[in-house]
Amino acid sequence: MTEKLDAIIVGMNVAGATVSKELASLGVDILVVERLSKDRIGEKTCGDGLEKHEFRRLNLPIPKGDFIIRDITKGELIAPDRKSSIVAQAEGLGINRYHFNQHLVKSAINAGVRIKDDTLALSPLLEGYGDSKRVSGIKIRDKKGEIEKIEAKMVVDCSGLFAKIRNQLPISWWVSEKVSNEDTAVCYRETRVLNYDLDELFVRAYFSEDVAPGAFYWIGCRDLRSLNIGVGVLRVPGYPNPRRQFYTELLPRHPFLKKGKITWKSGGIVPARRPLECMVANGFIAVGDAACQVNPISGGGIGPSLFAGKLAAHIIHKAIEKKNTSIEFLWDYNLKYNHQYGFIQAGGHAMRLGLFSLNDSDINKMLGAKLLSDEEILYAIEHGKLQSGFTSKLKMARKLAKYPKLLLALRKMQIHMEKARSLYLEYPETPKDFLEWRKKVRRFFSIR
Ligand SMILES: Cc1cc2nc3c(=O)[nH]c(=O)nc-3n(C[C@H](O)[C@H](O)[C@H](O)COP(=O)(O)OP(=O)(O)OC[C@H]3O[C@@H](n4cnc5c(N)ncnc54)[C@H](O)[C@@H]3O)c2cc1C
Structure with missing residues (x-):
């Protein structure tokens, strides 16, 4: 069966829930396809932190709700020898990531978003030739195992780092840039509960080549008894597995954690680079981790995904109204994202x-x-x-x-x-100057 929609969104975590909610509120006819069942969205490996400065910078309201566990007022950076540290007066929120995501999903559904959960987006559909070749929908496999083609004027890839749709677009398209493993960090995280109260609440990030080569490891309190503990390792050939590092390097350095009861364990990969050089194509936009919209130092991607989700929705709405979903029309998304946040990510990279x-x-x-x-x-x-x-x-x-x-x-x-x-900050105003700009960016980052 073929459905004709204004937009189809792949993935309903932070980016997908935001784009879809905004689009539904603007009266755009959309459908979300999510591989997990609705009640499992948000089961994600996370540091469980939100940085308030990002919300202020991006003009987003500071999140409120019962998914907030606590205020974070300081963060510590610990030297490898653990003799010195820097204590920064941070302003953050500790969240329950699952409840936070469920809150986003429910708000989207309340705004009228239709979701096909337990459904896998398989590949993009393309139509047209030459410069007017465009994305015209996706192929999916639903919960009964049936394969279906869904046509839409816009496809929005919010499927996370592996960018299921983007990564299958023609290789010559600018949006098909490959994200190298070396620009991502693989993490292993556990939450553990102690059988006594700690003296104080803390969030500590530790530098150590022996434990977390190319990244850092962290120990953060959710409350006085429960902790979020993780190791990130840059995905460079020959670098160790973060789970092994957790057990052979991290725990021996912090023996008090060994007695904690494990309440959750999982792995995840986070982009640690500047945003994708081009995030749009004819009939297509990538949002969130699918476009590498994460702070490369802190690993914070929730704020940028919320911001980019809103931005993408407003541009898609306009494109549908004007019946113009060409790369030229969607370019404003590249420009506005990079002028508001992409340049900070580039500096962070x-x-x-x-x-x-x-x-x-x-x-x-x-x-x-x-x-x-x-x-x-x-x-x-x-x-x-x-x-x-x-x-x-x-x-x-x-x-x-x-x-x-x-x-x-x-x-x-x-x-x-x-x-x-x-x-x-000099991101080209139109696609015409993109290749010249990209040459400069690639030259700059390849010699670093
Ligand atoms: C270890 C770790 C710690 C982190 N800590 C923090 C933190 O403390 N604070 C912070 O702000 N950020 C943190 N982040 C980053 C943050 O989690 C991401 O930036 C954010 O989740 C991006 O949201 P997203 O919606 O773009 O992608 P994702 O969260 O990856 O969501 C993608 C969605 O798409 C779905 N999907 C995937 N493939 C398909 C498919 N083929 N068909 C249908 N659906 C599909 C998935 O099921 C998922 O629901 C952390 C990341 C990691 C890995």
């Missing part, structure tokens, strides 16, 4: 490359000697740049000549972050 090229001994020195202060690190995560004040301190520190190599590396990182941000 450069920061990740700089930070994780340092070895443990450098990071011990950096945190021990407070070469970067707590405010500077927090600012860098939030803005994708190091504050200009860092340079003058650098000069002063240089006089000390104690860590010349390390300071040089930090200065280089600062310059790269600035450059990466400006490249994304």
Whole structure:
């Protein structure tokens, strides 16, 4: 059976629930296809944190609801030798991720969204030739195992990092950019409950090449007895499995966790790079992890997905109204996303490359000697740049000549972050200038 719709959305986690709710509220005829059953959406490996600064920057209301577990007022970054740390006055929320996602799903359904759950999107449908070739729908397999083609004016890929539809579009399309494994981190996480109360609530991120090469591991309190513990490892060939790292490296370093009762364990992969260079094609938009819309340093992707979901919905609504779903018409999505948040991700990508090229001994020195202060690190995560004040301190520190190599590396990182941000702030206004821009971006990131 063939249905003709305005838009079909693949996936109903943060991105899909947001796009679909907005589109339904705007009166657009849509359907969501989700591989999980409705009540399982949100069973996701997560750090369970929301950063308020992202909501403010993106003009989103700070989430409220009984999915909020607690306020987070500080975050600690711990050096590999665990002798020094930076305590940043963070502003965040600890959430129950499952309840948060269920809240988004219910709000979307209340707004009139129709969902086919337990249904797998299999592949895109294409029509037309040459430059006017477009996405015209998707093929699905429903809960009874029946294969069906669904036609729509727009297909919205919100299926997460593996971007089920995007990754099957013609290789020559700009949107088909491959995300390299090295730009993603694979994580293993458990929640554990202790049989006694801790003295205080904390969220700690630990640098350690031995435990979490290319990324970090974390221990965060959900409350005084229950903890969220995870290890992230960059997906580089030869790097270890994070689950093994959890048991052989993390637990021996923090023996108090061994007694905790495991209440959840799962793995997940998070993008750790700038956004996809182009997130649209004729009749197609990618949103959320499918477009790599995640802060590359913190791994926070909920705020950007909520923002991009709303943005995509408004552009799709206009495109349907104007009967123009061409890449040229949808380009505004690329432009607005990159001007509002993509440039911060680009700076964060450069920061990740700089930070994780340092070895443990450098990071011990950096945190021990407070070469970067707590405010500077927090600012860098939030803005994708190091504050200009860092340079003058650098000069002063240089006089000390104690860590010349390390300071040089930090200065280089600062310059790269600035450059990466400006490249994304110069995102081309129309597709005409895209290839020239992409050449510059690829040259910049390939030599980092
Ligand atoms: C270990 C880890 C910790 C994280 N911690 C945080 C954090 O603390 N704070 C934060 O803000 N972000 C965090 N993130 C990032 C955040 O989880 C993601 O950025 C966010 O979930 C992106 O939402 P999404 O809807 O784009 O994709 P996803 O959450 O990946 O959702 C994709 C949806 O599509 C469905 N789907 C997939 N394939 C198909 C298919 N073929 N057919 C139909 N449906 C399909 C899936 O079932 C799923 O429901 C973390 C990520 C990881 C891996």
